[in-house]
Amino acid sequence: MSDAISSPDESCTVDTCSLEFSYSSYRLTFLGNLVYALVFAICLVAQLVYGFRHRTWGFTATFFCGLVLEILGYTGRMLMYYNPFKQTNFMLYLVPLTIAPAFLSAGIYLCLARIVVLYNTEKDAEVSRLKPRTYTLIFVACDFASLLLQAAGGAIASMADTTSTEDAGIHIMVAGLAFQVASIALFMGLAGEVGWRILQVGKSKPAVAGDVTGTALFKRFLIALTLATIFIFIRCVFRVAELSDGFNGKLANQQESFMVLEGLMMTLAAIALTVYNPGRSFQGKWTLMNFSFRNSSTKEVESSA
Numbered sequence: 001m002s003d004a005i006s007s008p009d010e011s012c013t014v015d016t017c018s019l020e021f022s023y024s025s026y027r028l029t030f031l032g033n034l035v036y037a038l039v040f041a042i043c044l045v046a047q048l049v050y051g052f053r054h055r056t057w058g059f060t061a062t063f064f065c066g067l068v069l070e071i072l073g074y075t076g077r078m079l080m081y082y083n084p085f086k087q088t089n090f091m092l093y094l095v096p097l098t099i100a101p102a103f104l105s106a107g108i109y110l111c112l113a114r115i116v117v118l119y120n121t122e123k124d125a126e127v128s129r130l131k132p133r134t135y136t137l138i139f140v141a142c143d144f145a146s147l148l149l150q151a152a153g154g155a156i157a158s159m160a161d162t163t164s165t166e167d168a169g170i171h172i173m174v175a176g177l178a179f180q181v182a183s184i185a186l187f188m189g190l191a192g193e194v195g196w197r198i199l200q201v202g203k204s205k206p207a208v209a210g211d212v213t214g215t216a217l218f219k220r221f222l223i224a225l226t227l228a229t230i231f232i233f234i235r236c237v238f239r240v241a242e243l244s245d246g247f248n249g250k251l252a253n254q255q256e257s258f259m260v261l262e263g264l265m266m267t268l269a270a271i272a273l274t275v276y277n278p279g280r281s282f283q284g285k286w287t288l289m290n291f292s293f294r295n296s297s298t299k300e301v302e303s304s305a
Contacts, residue, residue, distance in 0.1 A: 028077050030078055044071070054280060056278060063104060087158070098150045104270065105187075108273075115194070181237055
């Protein structure tokens with residue numbers, strides 16, 4: 001018995017064919033996807049401005065890639081509003097939105113490393129069990145691995161001409177997403193430990209004049225970073241659940257859950273780290289807190305600023 005997939009007829013339109021024969025069993029909202037695309041575009045422009053102003057090259061590069069992918073993904077969904085039967089529209093939505101969070105997560109990992117260096121410098125304290133560079137190397141490597149799995153799985157599943165091939169692609173995607181969930185969970189645990197140590201340091205060594213860590217802006221940045229991480233984690237858990245039953249599963253065909261648990265979560269994460277951009281929040285010390293930075297006195301850092 002053949003397991004060949006009957007691909008949507010690209011000559012179909014929403015007026016001539018039923019949506020049950022398209023790549024989506026529901027009519028996608030144009031306005032909702034447009035709003036998300038515009039928000040990501042605004043965040044992208046703001047991130048580029050902050051990036052050039054504060055020279056946060058690594059962070060800006062990761063967010064640039066992630067936000068561009070988000071914009072492409074929601075552009076694909078807007079095109080699917082007009083033609084949900086066209087494979088290129090479906091792929092333009094599926095692949096970018098699947099892998100975009102990996103780039104935003106990488107930016108968060110870069111932030112944690114700089115935070116560790118900053119506290120070690122200003123407070124002359126060890127607030128982490130790992131070296132700053134180690135956090136970035138471990139979790140960016142995990143991100144890259146999950147990204148490859150998700151991209152490969154998405155490409156295989158979307159272009160499959162048999163059910164078995166489509167299922168294999170979906171399983172690869174889910175494996176990549178599950179790996180991403182596990183790596184973010186581990187990151188949250190280690191970051192939580194850093195946060196606990198920071199609180200203890202703050203009690204014993206209150207802020208003095210010139211400390212970035214004692215400013216209200218930096219404290220709000222830490223909250224924004226925490227929230228962004230949680231939002232991305234929620235999104236990744238949702239995508240694992242969504243794709244576990246394949247493209248035809250119940251959760252994969254619910255627009256409301258997608259718009260909230262995918263769209264809203266990623267939008268809030270992007271807004272949080274755009275409003276409280278690390279370059280602005282580090283107040284001129286981001287470039288000093290590089291990974292080759294050696295612990296030295298606060299006086300030395302301030303004299304270099």
